[in-house]
Amino acid sequence: MELSYQEKLTLIKLNEVKKVKFEDLVGRTGLDQVAVMRSLLGLQSRGLARLQEKSERIAKLTETGRKYAQIGLPEWRALAVLKERGKITLDDLRSVLSEDELKPIVGLLRKEGWASVGKEDGKLVLEITEKGMNAKERPIDLALKLLAERKAVPLSEIEKLVPAKELKRRKIAVEDTVTERLVEITPAGEELAPNIELKEEVSTLTPELIKSGKWREVEFKRFNIHAPVRKLHPGKKQPYRAFLDKLRRRLIEMGFIEMTVDSLIETQFWNFDALFQPQNHPARDWTDTYQLKYPKSGHLPAEELVARVKAAHEHGLAGSRGWGYVWSPKRAMLLMPRAHGTALDARQLAKGVEIPGKYFTIQRVFRPDVLDRTHLIEFNQIDGFVVGEDLTFRHLLGILKRFAVEIAGAKKVKFLPDYYPFTEPSVQMSAYHPELGWVEFGGAGIFREEMTKALGVDVPVIAWGIGIDRLAMFKLGIDDIRYLFSYDLRWLREARLVW
Numbered sequence: 001m002e003l004s005y006q007e008k009l010t011l012i013k014l015n016e017v018k019k020v021k022f023e024d025l026v027g028r029t030g031l032d033q034v035a036v037m038r039s040l041l042g043l044q045s046r047g048l049a050r051l052q053e054k055s056e057r058i059a060k061l062t063e064t065g066r067k068y069a070q071i072g073l074p075e076w077r078a079l080a081v082l083k084e085r086g087k088i089t090l091d092d093l094r095s096v097l098s099e100d101e102l103k104p105i106v107g108l109l110r111k112e113g114w115a116s117v118g119k120e121d122g123k124l125v126l127e128i129t130e131k132g133m134n135a136k137e138r139p140i141d142l143a144l145k146l147l148a149e150r151k152a153v154p155l156s157e158i159e160k161l162v163p164a165k166e167l168k169r170r171k172i173a174v175e176d177t178v179t180e181r182l183v184e185i186t187p188a189g190e191e192l193a194p195n196i197e198l199k200e201e202v203s204t205l206t207p208e209l210i211k212s213g214k215w216r217e218v219e220f221k222r223f224n225i226h227a228p229v230r231k232l233h234p235g236k237k238q239p240y241r242a243f244l245d246k247l248r249r250r251l252i253e254m255g256f257i258e259m260t261v262d263s264l265i266e267t268q269f270w271n272f273d274a275l276f277q278p279q280n281h282p283a284r285d286w287t288d289t290y291q292l293k294y295p296k297s298g299h300l301p302a303e304e305l306v307a308r309v310k311a312a313h314e315h316g317l318a319g320s321r322g323w324g325y326v327w328s329p330k331r332a333m334l335l336m337p338r339a340h341g342t343a344l345d346a347r348q349l350a351k352g353v354e355i356p357g358k359y360f361t362i363q364r365v366f367r368p369d370v371l372d373r374t375h376l377i378e379f380n381q382i383d384g385f386v387v388g389e390d391l392t393f394r395h396l397l398g399i400l401k402r403f404a405v406e407i408a409g410a411k412k413v414k415f416l417p418d419y420y421p422f423t424e425p426s427v428q429m430s431a432y433h434p435e436l437g438w439v440e441f442g443g444a445g446i447f448r449e450e451m452t453k454a455l456g457v458d459v460p461v462i463a464w465g466i467g468i469d470r471l472a473m474f475k476l477g478i479d480d481i482r483y484l485f486s487y488d489l490r491w492l493r494e495a496r497l498v499w
């Protein structure tokens with residue numbers, strides 16, 4: 001039978017006295033009340049001790065009663081004056097009695113037979129009697145003493161002296177109920193107690209304990225990790241922020257290089273043109289975008305690069321015939337809030353990449369849309385690409401599946417053929433959300449050679465763009481995308497930390 005240190009101690013102390021008041025047992029163990037009570041309940045459930053509660057009616061002194069215990073009952077104080085002077089008027093008692101005590105005093109003295117009452121010159125006169133001269137301690141005096149000595153006296157004991165009603169009437173004492181807890185050892189407890197070995201209990205394993213070998217002798221305090229504790233709300237990262245940070249770390253651990261940029265504003269050149277997306281072409285409508293009102297235009301990159309992109313658009317590259325129109329540098333210079341993270345892929349490819357290499361970026365992007373539980377006009381994308389000699393579409397699908405399953409925790413994923421001006425083939429990805437059904441979370445494909453060659457890269461580049469907010473919904477277990485940016489304190493405090 002596994003007993004805790006406190007239970008053992010309680011049982012040993014109880015065995016010394018067999019039957020004891022709870023409070024006394026607490027004193028004997030030197031533990032606190034709560035610990036002893038917990039131990040007793042434990043011992044009781046194992047049949048080693050019994051805890052009984054007994055309610056009892058008691059009498060206890062009132063404030064007035066306590067005063068009487070100190071300075072004497074009014075009748076005794078009056079008698080003292082009478083004894084001194086033999087004959088007095090009520091006025092003579094004012095020095096020893098309060099106004100309240102004065103009123104009933106004549107009746108009291110007469111009832112005891114300590115004084116006779118008469119009238120002289122129309123005034124009430126009290127004269128001490130024989131009985132008054134030899135006044136002795138009465139039951140009520142004994143009761144008062146008893147009550148003063150002990151805080152609470154069982155009613156049954158007090159009533160042997162004076163009816164409780166009488167004490168109440170004289171405002172000396174009141175009745176109350178107290179619960180007494182009695183503890184008793186059982187025969188099983190008595191049998192076990194002498195065999196208990198009480199080892200010193202420690203809660204911290206120190207270097208000293210290890211070095212001295214004393215750890216062998218001590219008992220380690222056991223902790224109840226299921227015990228309820230107070231809720232704490234320490235400062236912590238906003239749940240979505242925490243999710244993004246962890247995602248970033250994961251990708252870096254996987255060997256991806258992070259692409260960063262300072263501004264949220266992009267030229268159309270990097271958002272569209274560098275991605276071989278034709279100007280003034282229906283294909284540009286694959287997504288709606290915002291435009292910057294002021295300033296309207298930015299700068300184009302190095303002339304040579306612009307010339308290659310222009311050539312790819314106008315008459316093609318790498319065996320392609322291009323889009324066959326006159327490419328406008330003015331249009332390419334227009335500024336816009338970045339509409340997709342893929343713009344950073346283009347920037348990186350133009351800057352130069354390691355081959356083989358893996359790159360990613362987490363970007364805030366902007367697109368006009370109708371807000372609802374799966375759409376925001378301002379959202380986050382995680383874009384990435386892998387560049388290498390022998391990469392194929394299969395590699396791409398493998399990577400994407402890993403993203404959806406490992407990072408988002410989606411159980412079911414599906415790929416559908418799609419169209420993007422900058423990839424061929426292109427694919428769209430959806431994951432199954434228990435409440436929302438199939439949720440599209442991104443696009444991917446192999447960058448077209450018209451794009452990569454113009455930017456100076458000659459090997460295959462597989463790329464993807466994922467609406468990370470939507471994946472976060474899966475991971476954080478929410479069914480409304482707007483909740484990611486909610487101020488709801490309860491959610492902020494209690495949202496599960498992921499990974």
Ligand SMILES: N[C@@H](Cc1ccccc1)C(=O)O
Pocket residue numbers: 339340341342383420423426442443444445463464465466
């Ligand atoms: N940029 C595309 C996704 C994408 C990225 C890379 C390749 C193909 C598609 C989007 O925002 O929807």
